[in-house]
Amino acid sequence: MNDSMPDDSAPEQANEFIEHMGRVARADGLPRIAGRLFGFFILYGGPCALGELAVKLEVSRGSVSTNTRLLEQLGLLERVSRRGDRKDYFQLTADPFPALLRGIVARARDASAGIAHAHADLPDSWKGAKARLADLDAFYQRIHKATEGIVGSYENGAEDHAKS
């Protein structure tokens, strides 16, 4: 790794943080190992090879393989190679944070879509139901807009992420 441990004197807080990110991932519908991997890279920067990740996080190489692929697809990690070295190295992408929100954005959009679908399908005789569905749809659309706005500000604003 390039950005190696500055000290080696703080694996305690470091592990605590890595576990924290594992729990955050769980709460977000992602595998615990994916969150721990992300936490590891937040701390140590990388690049780091697959085999080393398995050792450091004490998980199987199979799990590292599937979860690095997942984080790669989400846009949090990217794979880099070095000439004369067969190993795959991983590192954080340039702007990994908005990818963390994509799940929430997508869930809000899907929720809204299903609700709007029900609203459109029900006959007008379902008066109260349609009113409540419209309110619920508006609510999820607000979540969608708000979270998508944050993603957008990271993608456009490139670097400076002020309040909005």
Next chain:
Amino acid sequence: MNDSMPDDSAPEQANEFIEHMGRVARADGLPRIAGRLFGFFILYGGPCALGELAVKLEVSRGSVSTNTRLLEQLGLLERVSRRGDRKDYFQLTADPFPALLRGIVARARDASAGIAHAHADLPDSWKGAKARLADLDAFYQRIHKATEGIVGSYENGAEDHAKS
């Protein structure tokens, strides 16, 4: 129930919507039955007794009991009684929507807190790590602020929930 099915001609779309809300709940870290219950009340309004809910949703009375209690604690449902009737009836609270967001708000707050904790604990020698932790913390704080803002607008604005 007061707000009974207007027609009986649309259980198909109705069930589809109820199942949709079950999936939305799952994606949000809530039990599927909790989401189906909420969907049922969006459609039929209520009040509806516990036993009837178990029959209509085809789940055990135990599950209805635990999940109505959950939704009650979250502020989505409230329990009402009728004189001369021993049954518990449930109905949507006056403004149930913001409760749907409280989970996201809390998760963002917890994520930020753990990250800030790590940032404070690590020695300054972890230069790159602390910079990344600060960015990550700022990111989760933005999510927290944005979602909390939506909750607040529902709680204060009482009825008119414009763009912001």
Next chain:
DNA sequence: TAGTTTGTTCAGTTTAAACTAAACAAAATG
């Protein structure tokens, strides 16, 4: 060529949580 070192895949195990069903308690009725 055989032997290493790498990443991937997948069958099987483990784990965590939802869900059920049965026992229970409380409140009514006859």
Next chain:
DNA sequence: CATTTTGTTTAGTTTAAACTGAACAAACTA
């Protein structure tokens, strides 16, 4: 009092998903 009707609790089952470990494939080395 026994019986019925309600809601709750909890032990146990079911289910879904994560995770492992071993087999495999691909690319290199001696």
